[in-house]
Amino acid sequence: MSRIGKQPVIIPAGVTVTVGSDNVVIVKGPKGELKQSVDRDIKVEVKDREVNFSRPTDQIRHRALHGLYRAITANLVKGVTDGYTKKLELVGVGFKASNQGNLLDLSLGYSHNIVFEIPKELKVTTAQEKGQNPTISLEGTDKQLLGQVAAKIRSLRKPEPYKGKGVKYAGEQLRRKAGKAAGK
Numbered sequence: 001m002s003r004i005g006k007q008p009v010i011i012p013a014g015v016t017v018t019v020g021s022d023n024v025v026i027v028k029g030p031k032g033e034l035k036q037s038v039d040r041d042i043k044v045e046v047k048d049r050e051v052n053f054s055r056p057t058d059q060i061r062h063r064a065l066h067g068l069y070r071a072i073t074a075n076l077v078k079g080v081t082d083g084y085t086k087k088l089e090l091v092g093v094g095f096k097a098s099n100q101g102n103l104l105d106l107s108l109g110y111s112h113n114i115v116f117e118i119p120k121e122l123k124v125t126t127a128q129e130k131g132q133n134p135t136i137s138l139e140g141t142d143k144q145l146l147g148q149v150a151a152k153i154r155s156l157r158k159p160e161p162y163k164g165k166g167v168k169y170a171g172e173q174l175r176r177k178a179g180k181a182a183g184k
Contacts, residue, residue: 005066009074012081017049017051017073019044019090025051025073029080031141036076038069045095051077079141086150087170090134091159097134104136108157108167121145133169156162 011017015029023038038044042065043054053070055062090097096107102118104126105144118124122140134152140146150169159166160176168174 002068003032005053005055005063007069007070009070009077011046011049011051011077015077015081017046017077020045025069025076027073027076027080029077031080031083034080034141036069036072036074039065042066042069044069044073045146077144079143083141084137084143084146086146087152088136088153089168089170090136090166091156091168092165095134095157095165096128097136099124099126104153106153106156109165110157114156116156118149119145122149135166 003015009017015027017028018026021042023040023042025036025038025044027034027036041056041062043056043061045054051073053073055066084119090106090108092109094107095109099106099118102120102122102124104116104118104124106114106116108114118138119144122138122145124138126132126134127137128134137144138150154167154169157166159168159172159174161175162179164174164176
């Protein structure tokens with residue numbers, strides 16, 4: 001059995017989990033509502049403040065999906081109760097970030113500013129403190145969407161290995177290179 005898949009997902013107080021038609025898991029909580037369709041082979045049961053998943057066979061495909069949907073459902077439950085945040089740092093001279101609503105205006109050393117539209121499900125804030133790198137903070141309930149948007153923002157100017165300039169996640173460790181050797 002899958003070690004992840006056989007563990008039940010505990011439903012905290014204030015959260016309701018229902019399994020709709022076509023095997024769609026609907027999670028409602030204080031921060032909103034999220035839906036996830038589950039493969040028709042995986043059986044989902046909600047009872048006694050727990051969500052249990054079971055698979056029909058031990059095929060590789062079923063074993064993989066068993067743990068996957070259990071983990072996704074656990075992320076949905078955590079998202080509607082606590083939510084998720086992701087912070088990005090802009091490292092480089094003249095790199096700036098500002099936002100108006102869900103429009104993110106980035107100055108990343110190109111000849112023009114990049115205007116990036118954040119999905120309405122997420123909330124974005126930018127901060128620029130003296131002596132610190134500009135930061136972008138993303139908040140939302142959907143972990144998948146949050147990670148995808150953060151990765152897209154990072155891809156606009158990935159950190160380079162020599163000076164570390166670019167957009168990086170807060171706390172990310174970069175592999176640095178030595179650069180050219182001194183004159184012979």
